[in-house]
Amino acid sequence: MIIALWVINSLLALGFLGAGANKLAKSKDALVASGMAWAKGFPPAALKAIGVAEVVGALGLILPLATGIVPVLSPIAATCLAIVMIGAVVVHLRHRDPAKAVLPSVVLGALSLVSAILGFVAV
DSSP: OHHHHHHHHHHHHHHHHHHHHHHHHSOHHHHHHTTOGGGGGSOHHHHHHHHHHHHHHHHHHHHHHHHOSSTTHHHHHHHHHHHHHHHHHHHHHHTTOOHHHHHHHHHHHHHHHHHHHHHHHHO
16 A cells, blocks of 8 residues: 555656646746636736645655655645645636646546545555
């Protein structure tokens, strides 16, 4: 079970690290131009905060397990990321985004829940 947890957490961390870094590195206009039309409805500070939450969550998936320091933080990070993804799904649905825009948030949210459950069982 611990191998499954590491695989899921590693993939999630890569996804969230990339998504968060993208939001941190690009301006609001660049995010909208790259296909994130939902970003129009958010102030730049909120977009940066979402990016920080995703990056910190990605680190929280890996570092506690890797170091053995308070490993219960890893499933807590996964739970928090699942909550962020529930918010993302709601935003996409409110903007009437196509299914292909909503699907990544649904998949990341579901995998985050699986990671949280595995993490709480394994820790």
